[in-house]
Amino acid sequence: MFRKPVRPVLLVVAHGSRDPRHAATVHALVRRVRSLRRGLRVETGFLDFNSPSVPEVLESLAAEGVRDVVALPLLLTRAFHAKADIPAVLADAPGALRIRQAAVLGPSPLLLTALERRLAQAGLTPADKSSTGVVLASAGSTDPEAIAVIADIAREWWHTGWCAVRPAFASASLPRTEDAVRELRDLGCRRVAVAPYVLAPGFLPDRIARGAAGADVLADVLGPAPEVARLLLRRYDEARGAQPILGSRPLAASARANTGAS
Template identity: 80%
Template sequence: MRSPVLLVIAHGSRDPRHAATVHALVRRARSLRPGLRVETAFLDFDTPSVLQVLERLADDGGADDVIALPLLLTRAFHAKSDIPAVLREAAARLPRLRIRTAEVLGPSPLLLAALERRLWETGLRPSDRSSTGLVLASAGSTDPEAIAVIADIARELRHTGWCAVRPAFASAALPRTEDAVRCLRSDGCARVAVAPYVIAPGRLPDRIAEGARDADVLADVLGPAPELARLLLERYDGARVRELAALAG
């Protein structure tokens, strides 16, 4: 019996670095499970689209079971509206395909591990936490649930020993990165680091970087971190387990 295809659905961007990073992440996940068929699709700007990939899967006869994984860190508009709408349209057009949706990536301890990996890659050490204020800089959202998740993550990080942790947003919500940096300075932190809680480069991560100009440290985006690749497979496996549990019940 064939395993379901894993379809990773990214948002897409006019910035070519976005798609390149998504493809690098998917390649890493594929390398962790060589027997698994993993496909990539984009909601906007980049190709192939979700419908194009699903039509190809339906036409080639090599797959009839798909688990769609939103490459998103929180359950905001794209997870609640855009992706379900696209998948409903695909299911109506392609009745021979069985399409299920995995959970979004966050929150997860693996994301925090990837975030800290990027911080240590700047030259910071775990022992620097106590003197370093951390800005957890996300893309931002108008969805209160997504904003609350970022605030919860900031509180969780504070308990790991950072001098102070403040959330910030590149759009749709406040504070901005530069404001969070100033607040941490006024809190008395000897050093300020900005950790982008975003997957791939693009317009909003560039806005985060601009807001971090007065910080001492700016980490890279999460990108194809090994922890993130493992998380893709964890969400895929979770979708399969939920289905088996439903069938057993």
């Protein structure tokens, strides 16, 4: 008798935070993902601060007899956590699990749509676009690849009709949000908006909000926006089509080869 293949479990890997709003937002996003694809098992694991941890979830899945898992980093850029932390955690997973690590969420047109949604919810209309400068405010990174991606996104977004778009960073990199706000004022933008390019509230998003004090509009974090939930499922589907990694040790070796880690 033909049996429908069992879909891999989707394990959403979140960073975690001492701020309770972070985990609450992650869980809200996961609930939206589940609502979009009934029957898909979606679990959540955290790298730090919150529970369950990623190793705890993987151990539990293996004990249940689960064999296939897609681990999806809840990250907007491919920086240290995606290149090193997450592969290292997955490398210690029970050997019976076949794990695929999905790509990070960004960049994606869906994220630009989610940013536009948040700005609209903050009060901007399509008629405001040509006179409004936007600060694309991200958490920041020491990884040059991640910084370059944010700059590329800002340039791409500007071409959709905004007066100007400038990247800014809450940590590790410059300029800061308040500096980008001043630059847009100096450029002559009639209105300045700050769009946090972050997924959930926490310490760095709060820093972005403080830096936005001189702006006219501050959008909310991306959170459980429907576009973000759809993007999680897109990354899951893309990873399902990849060759599964048998056991976890080859995964670690592959990650080292791809990132130059030793």
